[in-house]
Amino acid sequence: MLVTGVGGFVGSHVADHCLALGMEVVGIDDFSGGSAENVPRGVEMVIGDLRDASLVRSLWDRGPFNCIYHLAAYAAESLSHYIRRFNYENNLLASVNLLNEAVRHETELFVFVSSSAVYGQGTEPLTEQVLPRPFDPYGIAKYAFEMDLQAAHALFGIEYVIWRPHNIYGERQNIADHYRNVVGIFMNQGLRGEPMTVVGDGFQSRAFSHVDDVAPWIARSPLTPAARNQIFNIGAETSHTVLELAERVAAALGTPCRIRHLPARPEPSHLMVDHAKFRRIFGASEAVGLDEGIRKMAEWARGQKHRPTARFEGIEILRNLPDHWRPAR
Ligand SMILES: NC(=O)c1ccc[n+]([C@@H]2O[C@H](COP(=O)([O-])OP(=O)(O)OC[C@H]3O[C@@H](n4cnc5c(N)ncnc54)[C@H](O)[C@@H]3O)[C@@H](O)[C@H]2O)c1
Secondary structure, eight states: OEEETTTSHHHHHHHHHHHHTTOOOEEEEOOSSSOGGGSOTTOEEEEOOTTOHHHHHHGGGGOOOSEEEEOOOOOOTGGGGGOHHHHIIIIIIHHHHHHHHHHHTTOSEEEEEOOGGGGOSOOSSBOTTSOOOOOSHHHHHHHHHHHHHHHHHHHHOOEEEEEEEOSEEOTTOOTTBSSSOHHHHHHHHHHTTOOEEEETTSOOEEOOEEGGGTHHHHHTGGGOGGGTTEEEEESOOOOEEHHHHHHHHHHHHTOOOOEEEEOOOSOOSBOOBOOHHHHHHHOOOOOOOHHHHHHHHHHHHHTSOOOOOBOOSOOSOOTTOOGGGSOOO
16 A cells, blocks of 8 residues: 555554554655655655656555555645645646556555545535535645546546545644644644734634544445445534633633634534444444544643644745745745
8 A cells, every 4th residue: 555645643653553454555745745654654755855757656666555545735725826836736737647647557445534624615515515615725726637537537447535524633733833734733732831823802713633534444445345436525513602612621721711703714513424324334423532632642742842833835926825825035
């Protein structure tokens, strides 16, 4: 098996589960977002950038791979408006490099971790039948590659499983990331004794999904014949407002819940994703509630080195960029 983004948050958990299922795992990551510490012991590691087509080709020296799990991406959804070229090179063209080789080498199954961002400002509840209308470059790149993968399936017969997770949080998440995700940002701010920055009024709601409710099922993709050539939403069922989330994070860290509001940005106020298809085919039910998940993550985060908040170098468009994302002068 090949796992891309194996040094990242979700990819490292997927690799853990693949190893536990007895699979041999080759992993690749350029550590632009993840780190070597995340890579599970037992993974044969390649450090490199998937935008480099010749490097991707050379991965097959360690193959063949029956299955590819593709998780590498730069997933800062809201920032993607301002880093359009980078977004498409990293999230779309790099994926195409991988698919080209998978087709050439007759890889049996391509597991693609897409995102519920493909739905855009969709009406709820979002089932897999809803026509995606992504509204930011990140969601557009994910949807474009979903379609490219389906086109490759139609012509070359390569099989696929496409996952559309949402709002994943948990241990090994990069909590120093300045641009995502809200749980990690709150946890980092809480640990540093800073107020939690809430975008808008904080009454927008999301279902936050613990990684243990997502990664084991992605790993099982090749073992579930009914999942072949299907798309699945995956994640938690119960929604919470962002303000509720801030309170839960503060409670888990044992710190006062101080809030600083930032200007609102265009985003759906509520998002309700339907997981009935996933639960039917995989026989899965939600295992980790928000309180338990936040407690587990807080326990892990307390033991982490204090990492500085990382900023993205190379913003392409400064126009309308939120002030708190502006590069320091
Ligand atoms: N975390 C979420 O809430 C969430 C929700 C929906 C979808 N996803 C998708 O899940 C996948 C994993 O996300 P994550 O949260 O673990 O992010 P992450 O940043 O922790 O992991 C992504 C990994 O990919 C690596 N990477 C990025 N570009 C690369 C490149 N060009 N070459 C090689 N490696 C590269 C990064 O270094 C990082 O380790 C992504 O595809 C993301 O779009 C995540």
